[in-house]
Structure formats: structure tokens, C-alpha cells
Amino acid sequence: MSARERILQRLCERADGALQAPVSDFSVVTGRNWTRQERVEHFERWISSVHGEVIHCSSTNWTGVLATVLRDKRVERLALGREHAIAREAREVLDAGDVELVDVDRDVDGWRRELFEQVDAGLTSTLGGIAETGSLWLWPTVDEPRLLSLVPPIHIAVLDADCIDDTLFDVMRRHGWADRMPTNALLISGPSKTADIEQTLAYGVHGPRELVVLLRQ
Template sequence: MSARDTILRRLRERTDGPLAAPKSDFAVVTGRGWSHDERLERFERWITSVHGEVIHTQRDNWLEVLSQVVSAKSIRRLALGREHPVAAEVRMELAASELKLVDSDRDVEGWQRELFEQVDAGLTSVRGAIAETGSLWLWPTQDEPRQLSLVPPIHIAVLDASSIEDTLFDVIEAHGWSQQMPTNALLISGPSKTADIEQTLAYGVHGPKELVVIVRH
């Protein structure tokens, strides 16, 4: 009998019942107790500390703010989804503008060159944000694939202020990741960045040079 078989036999033949998971104390990763305003302030402080840009707006005029961002950053080709309400509102508002709206709900092989060489910005919704680390969290879908936030030079993310939670643990608990863990959750804490051996930080080397977060109140 191999060592593996011996170990498995001992586990199966335990006389004191099945093994139970040890009791865990998660106090260190939750229980911050921050108010809505504190969460918002912490999120903005951390994400702007690494070159993220935060723009606040009321929900009823966020499309006007988006138009201003597009104009200020000379965006001519914007990639976005179709089905999510954020993308649907943008398409309705900007359909008659000179801005080229690029469909993202395609097999990446069919528009890979366009994505990497011609798209100026990608626009996505987000599921929420984390105050403790200044992070956005996204669940990519076929409608809003992950390349929207990872490839274009500019990533525009639309965040509802009410969806900011204290910690990553609180996100996992509140959204039931233990029952339905996302296959590809993205945590985004600012533009793409990397550092060489001398710890010189560079932005936009492997992804977006700019991250613009439009916070809707």
C-alpha cells in the first residue's frame, strides 16, 4: 500500500467523526463600521493616490459628464457593451455624435487588431468598489468582456456611490461568492502600473494609462 493510500484509509476510518473546519476569526478583515461618506472618502483618497481620476456627478446628468470626459481626452473611438443599462444609456445618448461606438460583444479574434490599435477608450460598468484599498471590482461578461478594462489606453468606469463597501471580505460575504464565486473577478486599483528592479514606478506599460471613475450619486 502506498503512502497516499495509507493516509486516505486513516482519514476514512476515523473513529471520532468527520473532520470539521476550524473556527475562524475574521475580525481583522471586516467590521470597519465606516459610514457612507467615510467609505467614499477613503475610496477616492486611495485610488487617486495611484493616478486614478474620480469625477462626481448626479445620476440625472452623468451622461453629460461622460461627454465632457470624451471631449477633454480627445476620445474618437469608444468600446463598450450593449446590454448593460450603463452601455445602453450611452448608446442612446451618443448615437448621433461624431464619436465612434465600437461593439465589444464579439469574439476577440474578430476585432483584436482594432481593439489594440484603434480604440481610444473602453467604458464599463462596475459591480462596486472597496473603500479600504481604493479598488473597483468587476465581473466581466460576454457583453462587457475583460479586455474593455485591460487593453484600451483609457478605462472609463461608472460607479454608483451606494455600492462602495468597506473591505474585500465584505464584498465576498454580501455577494455570496462562497455559493457562486465569479470565474473572473477583476480588482482594479488605478491605471496599469509596474516597477523595475530599482522600484521606479511606470504607468500604462501593460494596459490603460488612465483610469477615470465617474461616481454617480
């Protein structure tokens, strides 16, 4: 019998019975009971406090707002997917414009230099937001890879107000993470930032220097 097997046997033969999982009290991480408007206000206040930019729009005019953002920020090359509804709608509006659309559904090894040096912004969808922390949560796919939100200098994310939950626990419970935990979920709470030993913040050192959230209501 190996040492591992002996340890497991001792655990199984405990004199005081089998181990029982402790009762968990999750009340501290849920139960905010905010209204839809309160969730929007909490989300916007917290993400704005760390230099995230929130622009209100609707499900019908958001592509026009996107075009304005790209023009105002002088974006010439925008990286985006093809299959997601957000990418398809954006392409319909931007295909005939001045912004060059960069496809991301390809092996990163073949366009790594282009991604890091020549792309001005990345556009992604989101699966939701977290009001308590002012965070977005994304679940990257082949069509919207993780690098799309982590590498370009500007990250533009589209968020529906109805998809904002009170807390991270509420997100995990509502979307059944206990049964189907995402392998690569991203939580984004503002643009990339870091600090030196004197705690002086610098933005965009290790990722996007700007985060723009198009909040559809």
C-alpha cells in the same frame, strides 16, 4: 489499493478522531462600520493615490459628464457593450456625436488588431467598490468582456456610491460569494503600472495608462 487510497484511508482512520475545521475569526477583515460618506472618502483617497481619477456626478447627468471626459481626453473611438444599462444610456447620448462607438460583443479573434491599436478608451459598468483599498470590482460578461477594461489606453468605469462596501470581505459576504463565487471577478485599483529594478513606476505598460471613475452619488 493505490497509494492515494491508502493515504485517504489513514486520514479517515485517525486515532484521535475526525479532523475539525478551525474556528475562524474574521474581525480583522470586516467591522469598519463606516458611513456612506466615509466609504466614498476612503475610496476616493486611496484610488487617487495611485493615479486613479474620480469625477463626481449623478445618475441623471453622468452621460453629459462622460461626453465631456471623452472630449477633454480626445477620445475618438470608444469601445462599449450593448445590453447593460450603462452602455445603453451612453449610446443614446453619444450615437449622434463625434465619438465612434465600437461594438465589443463579437469574437475577439476577429477584431484583436482593432482593439489593441485603434480603440482609445473602454467604458464599463462596475458591480461595486471597496473603500479600504480604493478598488473597483467587475464581473465580466459577453456584453462587457474582460479585455474592455484591460486593453484600451483609457478605462472609464461607472460606479454608484451606494455600491461601495467597506472591505473585500464585506463584498464577498453581501453578494454571497461562498455560494456563487464569480469565475472571473476583476479587482481594479488604479491604472496599469509596473516598476523596473530601481522601482521607478511606469503607467500603461501592460494595460490602461488612465483610469477614470465616474462616481454617481
